[in-house]
Amino acid sequence: MLLLDIGNTNVKIYDGAEVRRAGVVGFGFPDTPFYYINVNPSVQEVLDRLPQATDLRGWFDFKTAYSGLGVDRIAACYSVQNGIVVDAGSAITVDRMREGVHEGGFIMPGLSSAKDSFAKISSKLVYDPENVVDLKHLPQNTADALTYATIKPIVLMIEEIARDLPLILTGGDAGVLMHYFANAEHREDLVFEGMQKVIEEKAIKEKRNAC
Amino acid sequence: MLLLDIGNTNVKIYDGAEVRRAGVVGFGFPDTPFYYINVNPSVQEVLDRLPQATDLRGWFDFKTAYSGLGVDRIAACYSVQNGIVVDAGSAITVDRMREGVHEGGFIMPGLSSAKDSFAKISSKLVYDPENVVDLKHLPQNTADALTYATIKPIVLMIEEIARDLPLILTGGDAGVLMHYFANAEHREDLVFEGMQKVIEEKAIKEKRNAC
Numbered sequence: 001m002l003l004l005d006i007g008n009t010n011v012k013i014y015d016g017a018e019v020r021r022a023g024v025v026g027f028g029f030p031d032t033p034f035y036y037i038n039v040n041p042s043v044q045e046v047l048d049r050l051p052q053a054t055d056l057r058g059w060f061d062f063k064t065a066y067s068g069l070g071v072d073r074i075a076a077c078y079s080v081q082n083g084i085v086v087d088a089g090s091a092i093t094v095d096r097m098r099e100g101v102h103e104g105g106f107i108m109p110g111l112s113s114a115k116d117s118f119a120k121i122s123s124k125l126v127y128d129p130e131n132v133v134d135l136k137h138l139p140q141n142t143a144d145a146l147t148y149a150t151i152k153p154i155v156l157m158i159e160e161i162a163r164d165l166p167l168i169l170t171g172g173d174a175g176v177l178m179h180y181f182a183n184a185e186h187r188e189d190l191v192f193e194g195m196q197k198v199i200e201e202k203a204i205k206e207k208r209n210a211c
Numbered sequence: 212m213l214l215l216d217i218g219n220t221n222v223k224i225y226d227g228a229e230v231r232r233a234g235v236v237g238f239g240f241p242d243t244p245f246y247y248i249n250v251n252p253s254v255q256e257v258l259d260r261l262p263q264a265t266d267l268r269g270w271f272d273f274k275t276a277y278s279g280l281g282v283d284r285i286a287a288c289y290s291v292q293n294g295i296v297v298d299a300g301s302a303i304t305v306d307r308m309r310e311g312v313h314e315g316g317f318i319m320p321g322l323s324s325a326k327d328s329f330a331k332i333s334s335k336l337v338y339d340p341e342n343v344v345d346l347k348h349l350p351q352n353t354a355d356a357l358t359y360a361t362i363k364p365i366v367l368m369i370e371e372i373a374r375d376l377p378l379i380l381t382g383g384d385a386g387v388l389m390h391y392f393a394n395a396e397h398r399e400d401l402v403f404e405g406m407q408k409v410i411e412e413k414a415i416k417e418k419r420n421a422c
Contacts, residue, residue, distance in 0.1 A: 008332055008333050039333070040333075041334065041335070065351050066350075066351045066352065066356075067351065067352045067353075068352055068353045090332050091329075091332045091333070091336070096349065103349060104348075104349025104350060104351055105349065105350075105356070106349070106350055106356045106359050106360040106363075107329075107336065107353075107356050107357060107360050108360045108364065109320075109325060109328035109329060109332065109360075110332070113328035113331070113332065114320060114328075116328070116331070117320035117324035117325075117327070117328055118302075118318075118320060120324070120327070121219055121301050121302045121320065121321070121324065122219050122250070122251075122302070123252065124252070125302070125318065137315075138307065138314060138315025138316065138317070138372060139277075139315060139316075139317055140276050140277045140278065140315055141277065141278045141279055142278075142279045142318075145277075145316070145317045145318050146318060148317050149317045149318050149319040149320075149368070152317075152368060152371075153319065153364030153365070153367065153368050154364070156364065156367040156368065156371065157360070157363060157364050157367065160363075160367065161349060
C-alpha cells in the first residue's frame with residue numbers, strides 16, 4: 001500500500017516499510033495505485049486526472065467545530081484519542097484532541113519562516129536553527145535573543161493549550177522542538193498512521209456491508 | 212532641535228512639535244543640524260559624511276549585560292526607570308528595565324512579518340491585521356487561528372517577562388497590541404524622549420565642566 005502526504009513544500013511517500021521525502025516541484029507521481037492527502041492547491045488538478053490516485057479527504061469521520069481544518073491536520077490527529085498534536089513543518093500546526101474530539105487548534109509560522117523574517121528585517125539578525133538556548137533566562141546577546149524569540153513563543157503557546165494532555169510531536173522540525181519538552185513523544189509517521197487507520201476502517205465497513 | 216530615529220524601513224523626524232514618518236529609501240536628510248540614532252547599515256556612510264548630523268550612539272550611559280543591543284532599543288529604554296519596553300515595528304523588541312538597569316530582552320518578528328510568513332507558506336493563509344480575537348479561547352476557523360497565532364505568542368512572551376513591572380508600548384503596531392493589554396501605557400514618542408534626555412544630560416554636564 002502506497003501512501004502520499006502532499007504538503008506545500010514536500011511530498012512524503014510511505015511504501016509500508018520506509019518513508020522518503022521529495023520536493024513537490026517536479027515530483028513524478030507513482031504509476032501504481034496510491035492513497036493520498038493533499039493541502040497543495042497547485043497539484044490537485046494533476047491528482048484529479050490520475051486514475052491510480054485515491055483522495056482520502058472525504059474518508060475521515062472527524063468530530064470538530066473548526067471550519068476549514070486542513071486534511072493534513074485531520075490525518076495527524078486521527079489516530080490520537082487524547083493529546084496535543086504538533087506538526088512542525090513549514091507551518092507549525094497545534095491541535096487538541098480529547099476523547100477523540102478535536103477541540104480546536106492554531107497555525108504558527110514554522111522555524112524556517114522565523115529565519116526568513118529576521119533576515120528580511122535586518123542583515124544583522126542571523127538566526128541559527130542549531131542554537132539551543134535555556135528558555136528560563138532572558139537572552140544577553142543577539143544570537144540567543146533570536147533563538148529565544150523563535151522557540152519560546154512556540155513552547156508557551158503549546159504549554160498554554162496542553163494542560164494535562166500528552167504531547168505528540170511530528171514533522172521535520174519535531175527534533176528541534178524535542179529539546180524543549182521533557183515529556184513529549186516524537187512520532188514521525190503520525191500522518192501516515194492516520195491515513196492507515198482510515199483505510200482500515202473503510203475496509204472493515206465494506207466487509208461488514210458485503211456480509 | 213531636530214531629532215531623527217532611523218530604522219530599517221522608516222525614518223521618524225521630530226522637530227520639537229510634531230513627528231512625521233518617511234521611508235528610508237530615497238530619504239533626503241535635513242540641511243539644518245540634527246541629532247540622530249540609526250540602526251540601518253545602508254545609510255550610515257551617508258550620515259558619516261554630513262557635517263550637520265550628530266550621532267547620539269556613544270552618548271548613552273546605559274547599564275546592560277546584553278552585548279550588541281541596538282541603539283534604538285537603548286534610546287527607547289533610556290527614559291524608563293522601571294518597566295517593560297515594547298517597541299512594535301518591523302521587528303518587535305521587548306526589554307526589561309529595573310531601577311534604571313537593563314536586565315535583558317529579546318527580538319521577535321513584527322506583525323507584518325507574520326502576514327508575509329503565512330502568505331509564503333500557503334495562499335490559503337491570509338492574515339488580516341484588523342481582526343481582533345479573544346485570546347482565551349481556541350480559534351475555530353482559519354482567519355481567527357492566524358490572528359490568534361500571531362498575537363498570542365507576543366502577548367505570552369511579554370507577560371512572561373513583565374512580572375510586576377508596568378508595560379510601555381511604542382512603535383507603529385503599538386495600537387494593535389494595546390487591544391490585548393489591560394494596563395499598558397501607549398507612549399508613541401518613547402525613542403525621542405530618550406534622545407532628548409541624553410542631549411539634556413550632555414548639556415548639563417558641559418555646563419558643569421565649563422564652570
